Amino acid sequence: MNKIEGLIAAPFTPMDEKGEIVFGKIPDYVRLLLKNKVVGAFINGSTGEGVSLSQKERIQLTEHWIKAASGTKELKIINLVGGTSYKESIENAQHSRECGVDAIALLAPYYFKPANAGLLAEFCAKVAEAVPDIPFYFYHIPVLSGCYVSMYDFLQEADTMIPNLAGIKYTHEDFMDFQSCLNFMNRKYDMLWGRDENLLSALVLGARGGVGSTFNYAAPLYYQLIDAFENGDLDKARKLQQQSIDMIRLLGKYGGIATGKAYMRYIGFECGEFRLPVKNMSDDAYKEFEKDVHDLQMQELFSSL
DSSP, rough: OOOOOOOEOOOOOOOOOOOOOSSHHHHHHHHHHHHTTTTEEEEETTTGGGGGGGGHHHHHHHHHHHHHHHHOSSEEEEEOSSSOOOHHHHHHHHHHHHTTOSSEEEEOOOOSOOHHHHHHHHHHHHHTTTTTTEEEEEOOOHHHHOOOOHHHHHHHHHHHHOOOOOOEOOOOOOOHHHHHHTTTTTOOOOOEOGGGGGHHHHHHHHHOOESSTHHHHHHHHHHHHHHHHHOHHHHHHHEEEEEHHHHHHHHHHHSSTTTTHHHHHHTTTTOOOOEEEEESHHHHHHHHHHHHHHHOOGGGSSSOO
């Protein structure tokens, strides 16, 4: 199982004015990511509203992403297959294998939460063993899942329990835990950083890949940041990370995760709105948002169509 280096986008799910998925936009989405040197798509995740989609919609979305990315080895597809019912997650995992995904991921159960790392590993093993020939990632995002199990403890349990464990999508700010996971078993596992606003800090610790929502519309910013870091130009890397932070602050100012779709609209790729209960931006607010984005003075750092 090769580790993934570079930017993996967490794509938005394109919706029409009625809140229905516009599957026909996915081929153009693949072209957008490839043009901006994004190496993978983490589908059906938080940014993609996976938990707000029906089982049928998640299956259809997987099929359309695989079809659109087929023939292009440059874009790896990682499919989040669920996280509450392991039975449903197994169905999604097996369907993912039939479609030809590059890897699957699983979220921690977020209603009945596992009490410890051992139970979390057992839950994951139920799904992973159903598709033993596909790399398996755990998706650690405790701010949404409510599962704050240490990932270092999880790896200690899962290392022998899940033979096809590839790594962790780590969306949390515990750098001590993250570094311990990076160094676990002589850097055995692929640790994909999941906080765009802290990417530089993760690079310092040894991260080589990341999954992020802002990579959809600002991939050039992060590739310049990575290049600056690798070339030892820390002043430039810190400046670019601050520009990332300034951009991300607007998500908070305008209501949260749905602002990401406003950024997509800003670069010219309309994705519609988020489904309820996520708050979306009004037309008047978008005009103010557009002005704020212009004031960031980072036009050349946004992704191009």
